[in-house]
Amino acid sequence: MSNKTIPYKIYLDEHEMPKQWYNMRADMKNKPAPLLNPGTLKPMTVEELSGVFCKELAKQELDDTTAYIDIPDEILKFYKMYRPSPLVRAYCLEEKLKTPAKIYYKFEGNNTSGSHKLNSAIAQAYYAKQQGLKGVTTETGAGQWGTALSMACSYFDLDCKVYMVKVSYEQKPFRREVMRTYGASVTPSPSETTEVGKRILAEHPGTTGSLGCAISEAVEAAVGTEGYRYVLGSVLNQVLLHQSVIGLETKAALDKYDITPDLIIGCAGGGSNLGGLISPFMGEKLRGEKDYHFIAVEPASCPSFTRGKFAYDFCDTGKVCPLAKMYTLGSGFIPSANHAGGLRYHGMSTVLSQLYDDGLMEARAVEQTAVFEAAEQFARIEGILPAPESSHAIRVAIDEAVKCRETGEEKTIVFGLTGTGYFDMVAYENFHNGNMTDYIPTDEDLKPGFESLPKMD
Numbered sequence: 001m002s003n004k005t006i007p008y009k010i011y012l013d014e015h016e017m018p019k020q021w022y023n024m025r026a027d028m029k030n031k032p033a034p035l036l037n038p039g040t041l042k043p044m045t046v047e048e049l050s051g052v053f054c055k056e057l058a059k060q061e062l063d064d065t066t067a068y069i070d071i072p073d074e075i076l077k078f079y080k081m082y083r084p085s086p087l088v089r090a091y092c093l094e095e096k097l098k099t100p101a102k103i104y105y106k107f108e109g110n111n112t113s114g115s116h117k118l119n120s121a122i123a124q125a126y127y128a129k130q131q132g133l134k135g136v137t138t139e140t141g142a143g144q145w146g147t148a149l150s151m152a153c154s155y156f157d158l159d160c161k162v163y164m165v166k167v168s169y170e171q172k173p174f175r176r177e178v179m180r181t182y183g184a185s186v187t188p189s190p191s192e193t194t195e196v197g198k199r200i201l202a203e204h205p206g207t208t209g210s211l212g213c214a215i216s217e218a219v220e221a222a223v224g225t226e227g228y229r230y231v232l233g234s235v236l237n238q239v240l241l242h243q244s245v246i247g248l249e250t251k252a253a254l255d256k257y258d259i260t261p262d263l264i265i266g267c268a269g270g271g272s273n274l275g276g277l278i279s280p281f282m283g284e285k286l287r288g289e290k291d292y293h294f295i296a297v298e299p300a301s302c303p304s305f306t307r308g309k310f311a312y313d314f315c316d317t318g319k320v321c322p323l324a325k326m327y328t329l330g331s332g333f334i335p336s337a338n339h340a341g342g343l344r345y346h347g348m349s350t351v352l353s354q355l356y357d358d359g360l361m362e363a364r365a366v367e368q369t370a371v372f373e374a375a376e377q378f379a380r381i382e383g384i385l386p387a388p389e390s391s392h393a394i395r396v397a398i399d400e401a402v403k404c405r406e407t408g409e410e411k412t413i414v415f416g417l418t419g420t421g422y423f424d425m426v427a428y429e430n431f432h433n434g435n436m437t438d439y440i441p442t443d444e445d446l447k448p449g450f451e452s453l454p455k456m457d
């Protein structure tokens with residue numbers, strides 16, 4: 001540790017920004033299990049994947065060996081409009097908690113989409129444009145990904161069709177209007193506009209939807225429309241790759257001051273921000289150079305890591321996507337509608353699933369009201385009004401800092417603050433009015449999801 005005074009915000013200069021993404025898979029001894037064709041149960045090839053994804057992204061998806069991939073200049077140019085994002089030393093929070101721990105957070109909410117999702121949206125839109133496509137389709141849950149993709153598509157003049165989980169479409173009309181401001185068309189899912197949407201509506205009348213349903217609809221729309229491909233904002237290997245920019249910047253900023261973190265914490269929905277944040281650090285751990293303690297934080301209402309099974313599963317409710325081996329609650333799992341955060345996906349990145357199964361990281365599930373208590377505390381002390389998703393990481397960062405107060409340990413804690421919560425005020429309102437419940441599924445509740453897992457032999 002150098003004795004330079006550490007500023008409240010550590011910024012990088014433009015020339016210090018990463019020029020390559022880092023692909024953790026290259027350093028993994030146990031590679032993530034391959035995506036399987038649901039018909040033949042054989043590993044998917046680039047050609048097969050290219051029917052659904054852009055060619056270059058299909059290649060990135062299956063590339064387990066190239067450690068560094070150049071960030072194209074046009075993407076770097078766009079990154080420079082809102083990056084590097086600040087790494088903030090939470091001096092005020094430390095003081096309030098009376099902890100000897102040193103707390104840092106990497107703030108990704110400083111763009112109109114309000115989250116880290118723009119880092120991958122701009123990359124995916126770029127490759128779609130390169131390929132000469134007319135447009136892309138996607139799903140969005142809480143709305144951040146749809147917003148990010150709308151921004152990226154308008155930058156490259158691509159058409160953007162978004163299937164938005166119905167409960168969010170109704171709860172977050174302003175999110176929808178931001179997307180339309182950027183020229184996207186937004187359809188509540190499940191809808192009558194696709195075959196799979198009709199089927200899901202027939203099986204679950206009145207359903208408020210799920211990410212898994214919306215994915216099925218978006219894939220069907222892409223495959224059925226000339227000049228379109230499907231893009232996804234989380235879970236996939238390519239998304240973790242693009243999000244490595246978060247971790248690379250974090251590491252460069254810490255290195256400037258010779259700071260080595262002990263604990264790195266992130267919320268986990270599909271795993272993209274966490275995967276991105278931990279990438280370069282996990283790389284060091286995998287290569288045996290350094291050791292870090294990583295914690296994935298998920299909602300107790302959708303506990304993929306902590307209560308899920310490590311198995312091949314469908315990525316979507318309609319079962320049209322390839323099979324992925326991941327920690328999952330089953331594609332038939334539909335989380336409760338009252339859960340406020342957007343961490344509702346039934347599965348988890350195959351990369352993170354493998355790392356977790358290999359004992360290289362920890363996972364914790366936290367309850368909703370405890371998350372909002374942390375969110376409010378953070379907003380009042382550090383000034384930023386956090387997204388409910390991000391607040392899962394805040395919860396555990398605070399818990400760990402409080403533990404340090406009790407043990408006297410001066411740990412260095414880094415967590416990912418993935419976004420702002422201005423569009424989540426209905427959730428905050430429920431919290432303030434005492435109407436928020438901590439729904440935790442019983443083992444019985446989880447059963448139908450597990451029964452929906454594909455039988456592999």
Ligand SMILES: *Cc1c(COP(=O)(O)O)cnc(C)c1O
Pocket residue numbers: 114115116117144145233234235267268269270271272273274342343387389390418419420
């Ligand atoms: C989408 C989102 C997440 C969760 O997605 P991951 O792929 O797990 O990172 C977390 N925070 C915010 C603000 C989001 O928009």
